[in-house]
């Protein structure tokens with residue numbers, strides 16, 4: 060998620076923008092920039108200053124600039140379309156540089172828009188989706204030249220411009236499909252910032268010295284604590300003397316004002332007590348964003364694969380290589396790839412893979428999964444696999460990261476920057492991305508029909524709402540279950556099928572943030588050894604959702620119950636029978652077994668967090684761990 064700030068008033072804009080960007084930088088952005096309105100000889104122009112890297116670089120650049128501007132916009136970027144670079148850094152401008160914009164979100168139809176705009180003579184200078192917005196606003200403001208419009212064979216008539224920045228932004232938004240938080244300035248309307256929002260946060264405030272906009276309340280909390288949280292389809296026009304709000308038709312509206320009483324620390328966490336909870340609660344958005352643009356014209360598309368459909372069709376073996384939580388995402392993928400595509404799939408810890416002599420041929424696909432994209436073991440395994448002739452496909456959260464650069468193709472999970480050391484939302488993004496890959500493989504191998512893929516894609520999308528249901532309704536049940544686990548010395552996570560894969564992630568989350576020893580076992584394996592651990596009160600946390608192996612799992616749980624285990628079950632909503640053997644039940648909505656990892660993992664993340672908090676642990680920065688592991 061990128062960060063946006065904007066200011067218009069009677070103070071120096073550059074200082075306000077830099078302070079706002081610094082407040083947003085805790086998310087670790089990759090480039091930053093500002094657009095400042097300045098005047099020479101009474102004529103206003105826009106200066107755009109951008110830097111790759113941290114806001115500090117931009118700050119020192121601006122220190123040497125004699126900018127007297129009192130209106131400007133700024134941006135910190137978390138790359139989605141296009142590598143981190145000067146050209147891709149925001150703000151982006153119209154062809155003549157008289158309009159500048161900053162944008163947060165994803166424009167799904169940017170490729171079509173870009174082509175249409177280019178046909179009409181617009182020049183693009185970046186790889187971003189955002190830049191189309193600058194050119195759309197330019198056309199709406201100054202008028203569209205006569206020329207060829209996409210979808211027509213004849214020349215399109217010229218269109219007159221509205222010469223009203225707010226109206227031009229509203230018009231531009233009618234062409235855009237996707238998510239946006241947008242702020243625009245125009246040299247021909249000095250002092251005005253036009254703002255739009257759809258599915259991407261925007262807050263607006265009025266302070267003693269001017270008007271402010273930001274993507275996060277943290278950036279304007281020093282100026283005012285009374286803010287308007289813009290809603291989808293609402294627009295705002297900021298000027299030094301005040302702010303006006305309109306709907307999509309331009310009709311004035313009066314949005315509600317929210318008073319913020321968070322301190323700075325809470326504001327950085329979006330009002331959540333810790334980053335881990337904030338990131339867990341972002342997971343419905345991660346599912347939606349990861350699916351954006353993947354089903355076009357009824358066809359599942361992953362253009363970034365770097366492999367043609369013919370090459371994909373030849374794949375006869377898949378290795379998923381990864382570490383830690385990412386490895387667990389691989390365990391889920393194995394089930395899906397083998398079930399749907401019928402291709403043998405092995406999941407290997409990257410640290411082991413490179414020291415073995417795995418069977419690799421030109422028809423082997425190696426899928427490297429890494430949140431940070433810089434895990435040393437995973438990178439070394441990628442290099443090794445490529446030397447041995449495999450095609451390597453990366454799944455990572457970080458655009459331009461080494462995993463992305465060194466793979467033949469890459470899918471970016473849309474988790475955005477993850478701050479808590481324990482991976483939560485990244486895991487969900489990885490599982491969703493791997494699910495898409497499994498569906499694509501099944502489709503090219505003709506194991507699933509296009510219709511089946513579409514249906515499964517729709518159900519995959521439904522998991523966003525299912526996660527939200529868990530977040531909204533299961534808090535108390537999870538709290539009670541955590542109380543039952545917090546004083547234990549050890550815990551077992553069990554399940555069968557998908558449940559066994561999910562159990563691994565549940566156990567890792569618990570041990571890494573609560574320091575409570577936990578292991579995962581396939582429930583059917585309990586009787587071959589681990590059941591010896593069970594004595595009265597020993598916590599057994601089971602994933603027993605409705606699936607083909609539900610009855611078998613319940614039988615295994617009965618064996619634990621008979622030995623006095625304290626049983627916590629993640630079960631399917633409506634399953635009342637499970638309460639007969641479970642001490643605590645946490646429900647998830649009914650879901651196809653193939654997608655159960657996406658929902659059933661969420662209560663386990665929350666359970667681990669609750670237990671950790673009860674044990675007095677720092678859930679965001681557990682001891683001995685680092686967010687990215689760049690040593691072998």
Ligand code: F6R
Pocket residue numbers: 382383384385386428429430431432433434437480481482483567571686687688
């Ligand atoms: C656990 C966790 C780690 C990482 C592992 C791999 O919550 O975050 O186990 O999953 O260090 O990191 P990436 O995915 O960055 O390669």
